[in-house]
Amino acid sequence: MDSQLRDQIPTFGAKQDTAGGAGLSGGFSALASGGGRSAFETFIIILVAVVIIGGSELLLGIFQVPQYIMPKPSQIGAALITEWPFIWPHLVVTICELLIGFAIGASIGFVLAAVITQFPFAEKIVTPYILLLVTTPMLALVPLLVLRFGFGWEPRIIAVALASGPMVMINSATGFRRVDLAKIALARSFGASTFQIFTKIRIPMAMPMIIVGLMVGSIFGLLTTVGAEMVGGAEGLGNRLNYYSSMIRMPQFFAVITLLAIIGISIYVFFFWVGKKWANWEA
Amino acid sequence: MNAIGALGLSRVDAAAPAKMVVEGASKFYQARSGVVHALDNVSLEVREGEFLCILGPSGCGKSTLLWSMAGLHGLSGGRIRLGQEPIVKPHPEIAMIFQEANLLPWRNLEKNIELPFELKKIAPDKARIKALLERVGLKGFETKMPRELSGGMQQRASIVRSLAVNPSVLLMDEPFGALDAFTRDEMNLLIQEIWMETRKTIIFITHSIVEALFLADRIVVMSARPGRIQEIIDVDLPRPRGVEVQSTPEFIERANAIKAMIDHRRA
Ligand SMILES: Nc1ncnc2c1ncn2[C@@H]1O[C@H](COP(=O)(O)OP(=O)(O)OP(=O)(O)O)[C@@H](O)[C@H]1O
Ligand SMILES: [Mg+2]
Numbered sequence: 001m002d003s004q005l006r007d008q009i010p011t012f013g014a015k016q017d018t019a020g021g022a023g024l025s026g027g028f029s030a031l032a033s034g035g036g037r038s039a040f041e042t043f044i045i046i047l048v049a050v051v052i053i054g055g056s057e058l059l060l061g062i063f064q065v066p067q068y069i070m071p072k073p074s075q076i077g078a079a080l081i082t083e084w085p086f087i088w089p090h091l092v093v094t095i096c097e098l099l100i101g102f103a104i105g106a107s108i109g110f111v112l113a114a115v116i117t118q119f120p121f122a123e124k125i126v127t128p129y130i131l132l133l134v135t136t137p138m139l140a141l142v143p144l145l146v147l148r149f150g151f152g153w154e155p156r157i158i159a160v161a162l163a164s165g166p167m168v169m170i171n172s173a174t175g176f177r178r179v180d181l182a183k184i185a186l187a188r189s190f191g192a193s194t195f196q197i198f199t200k201i202r203i204p205m206a207m208p209m210i211i212v213g214l215m216v217g218s219i220f221g222l223l224t225t226v227g228a229e230m231v232g233g234a235e236g237l238g239n240r241l242n243y244y245s246s247m248i249r250m251p252q253f254f255a256v257i258t259l260l261a262i263i264g265i266s267i268y269v270f271f272f273w274v275g276k277k278w279a280n281w282e283a
Numbered sequence: 284m285n286a287i288g289a290l291g292l293s294r295v296d297a298a299a300p301a302k303m304v305v306e307g308a309s310k311f312y313q314a315r316s317g318v319v320h321a322l323d324n325v326s327l328e329v330r331e332g333e334f335l336c337i338l339g340p341s342g343c344g345k346s347t348l349l350w351s352m353a354g355l356h357g358l359s360g361g362r363i364r365l366g367q368e369p370i371v372k373p374h375p376e377i378a379m380i381f382q383e384a385n386l387l388p389w390r391n392l393e394k395n396i397e398l399p400f401e402l403k404k405i406a407p408d409k410a411r412i413k414a415l416l417e418r419v420g421l422k423g424f425e426t427k428m429p430r431e432l433s434g435g436m437q438q439r440a441s442i443v444r445s446l447a448v449n450p451s452v453l454l455m456d457e458p459f460g461a462l463d464a465f466t467r468d469e470m471n472l473l474i475q476e477i478w479m480e481t482r483k484t485i486i487f488i489t490h491s492i493v494e495a496l497f498l499a500d501r502i503v504v505m506s507a508r509p510g511r512i513q514e515i516i517d518v519d520l521p522r523p524r525g526v527e528v529q530s531t532p533e534f535i536e537r538a539n540a541i542k543a544m545i546d547h548r549r550a
Pocket of ligand 1: 007009314319321342343348
């Protein structure tokens with residue numbers, strides 16, 4: 001592909017950002033916004049949380065809403081503590097499925113993006129199919145996968161990989177497509193090899209979009225993990241949601257929901273931090 | 284210890300040996316709209332230690348010529364040599380300085396300057412880098428990110444990056460074209476000083492007659508479509524040249540002569 005670049009003298013001054021990335025291109029603003037929060041803003045955010053939790057505690061008490069419709073925050077907290085010995089093995093299952101499925105999906109997605117963007121023709125052919133994978137809810141495949149693999153971990157891990165991989169792929173590809181000919185020429189003028197150009201120029205250049213892809217992909221992965229456990233699993237937090245709701249044990253049900261929210265927020269915070277550290281030059 | 288080099292005299296002997304030779308260079312581009320004839324039979328000898336400016340209108344093939352000399356792309360016909368070595372790919376003795384500083388935005392100043400060493404897999408010459416940074420007035424900015432530096436500072440950093448690996452030939456493609464007039468004068472003075480101290484062979488592309496006259500030992504005037512050498516002019520103004528030389532009658536007279544030559548050609 002470099003032979004093709006060889007004749008191109010870049011136009012300076014003009015920002016060359018090859019647009020046209022499907023999926024969430026330019027989504028780094030999602031990472032960037034919310035950065036640099038002042039102490040005052042943090043205080044307000046915490047205050048809102050306290051008001052919501054305290055307010056619902058109070059209102060649910062005043063109107064005597066039955067526990068099976070909506071438990072009080074204090075009841076949810078208590079359930080989380082008392083039920084913890086029974087919940088945590090399922091939490092471990094969910095996190096393992098998510099991590100394994102995401103690791104498989106993200107690696108394949110990343111490598112595919114890095115390779116495919118080097119071959120514009122192949123990329124044009126493959127992209128619609130990747131889009132199909134992005135837009136089709138992979139959850140729908142779970143019953144089919146269960147028929148083939150049974151109620152074990154495999155169908156869920158496959159579903160998670162299928163849900164997160166294309167997300168990582170499509171965003172990373174958008175990143176890899178931003179070629180800056182001048183920077184590649186610079187590296188070549190110092191004798192860089194194709195591999196060095198890839199590691200020292202292309203990857204750092206694509207990094208903001210890769211991180212966006214990882215973030216969105218892992219959140220998609222979480223949704224799919226829980227969904228798959230609800231549809232076809234004997235274990236995991238999704239399975240617990242089914243179990244507690246069928247038993248009408250609402251405090252325990254909401255305790256699981258709280259755990260899922262914490263996992264989701266942790267993923268976001270983690271990638272936000274990664275973005276700050278590895279791609280802060282762009283924001 | 285002087286890490287940059289001994290102070291030398293400024294004039295280049297016309298009999299100095301050829302450092303780089305361009306022989307009958309031609310280049311055709313395959314564009315979507317058809318074939319573009321960018322260079323037509325360009326021959327040129329660059330002398331050892333010379334400051335050569337290439338002057339010409341937009342699109343006359345200046346960058347095409349320089350990129351070929353850098354080994355960044357091939358010619359359709361003709362040859363380029365560094366001494367006796369044919370240039371067919373980038374050469375460690377030749378460094379290129381681009382129009383914009385072309386720093387990597389994700390690396391700080393120091394890491395940007397160490398890039399060539401990293402790519403060549405050698406340990407950075409810290410002493411030389413330090414001396415060069417001091418020389419161009421960037422001492423203390425090592426940990427700054429490119430976006431925190433002004434345009435002139437960025438271009439100075441890119442000059443340090445190229446000089447750090449101690450090439451003998453510097454190719455500069457309109458390096459100060461994007462800078463404001465004051466910074467540009469400053470950079471021209473700096474590059475003249477660096478050239479006089481280091482005795483590098485410099486090939487410098489510009490649109491500006493004043494810049495070419497101010498810097499060059501010789502000016503190669505090119506004409507467009509297809510790109511050809513129209514004229515090679517010796518500039519015998521004494522060195523070091525200060526900014527004030529630009530308002531002397533000798534300078535203005537020469538500038539007008541070059542302008543007339545280009546206009547004549549166009550009419
Ligand atoms: N990759 C390319 N494909 C097709 N035509 C090209 C390509 N690169 C340059 N050209 C054409 O070749 C001619 C010479 O281009 P070049 O960039 O060398 O000119 P230049 O003298 O450097 O111009 P400028 O002063 O604007 O930088 C121009 O007409 C340009 O349009
Ligand atoms: Mg040019």
